[in-house]
Amino acid sequence: MICKDRVVVITGAGRGLGRAHALEFARQGARVVVNDLGVARDGTGGASAGPAEEVVAEIGRLGGQAVASPHDIATDEGAAALVATAIEAFGRLDVLVNNAGFLRDRMLVNLAEDEWDAVMRVHLKGHFLPLKHAGRHWRAESKAGRPVDARVVNTSSGAGLLGSVGQGNYSAAKAGIVGLTLVAAAELGRYGVTVNAIAPAARTRMTEEVFAQTMAAPAEGAFDAMAPENVSPLVVWLGSPESRDVTGRVFEVEGGRICVMDAFRHGPSVDRGARWDPAEIGAAVGDLLARAPAPEPVYGAG
Incomplete structure (x- = not known):
């Protein structure tokens, strides 16, 4: 019950990872706003x-409390209404999980322009x-x-x-x-807010075709490393009071493995103290x- 009485908003929580997060937060005592538009895997359909x-x-049925949110979080009005739903239903907001x-x-x-725009809209604008x-x-x-x-938990990949071949957008x-x-x-740290991101690997509607081609199904009774429920414990912990000293981090999570990513850092450098001649750059960069x-x-580069 590490999230007892906390109020959590989860986008894209109708299926897959979002659904797993919602259920685990509820098991850990949170009250949940379940946001989902219910569209197809590629975002089409009513x-x-x-x-x-x-x-x-x-x-x-688990004995928890939750309300549904039909709002389009990639619109300013929808995102505002989503936050308002949590406050109106439960009187507060403690955790935002951006997952849609x-x-x-x-x-x-x-790649067509509308395919680029649609993915940017739901993932990036839908986080912002x-x-x-x-x-x-x-x-x-x-x-x-x-x-x-x-707490805010964002979903990267x-x-x-x-990078991933065939997935530039x-x-x-x-x-x-x-x-x-x-x-x-x-x-947001000055206001008492931590913000972290996860890069999950799991079998969902978005990935099931890839996993079907590259991975055999687990044997009966064996640990299913690709189950979306494996990702949720880290998300719930990041949403809990216990994580108050962790912020600005990206965690890769898959099966039973958690890895803190070591992102761009200043590496080797050289400074000649004057403007470079282009002919000298090759040796320096080498x-x-x-x-x-x-x-x-x-990923997928062979």
């Missing part, structure tokens, strides 16, 4: 309240707007003298950290989420690269 309402019902997303995979030369409105609420609470012990959006996480952690670790391979 919105449906069904998936969110089903998760709310599951939480109710979908895929429009193409090789770069085949709820974060903005939750941050405004917590800033107001802090300035009013009310104590704030709030290994594709955003290392998704990789760029997920890399942007890491940058947004770092800025938000620096800006020396720098020889002293730097090799980059990890892009």
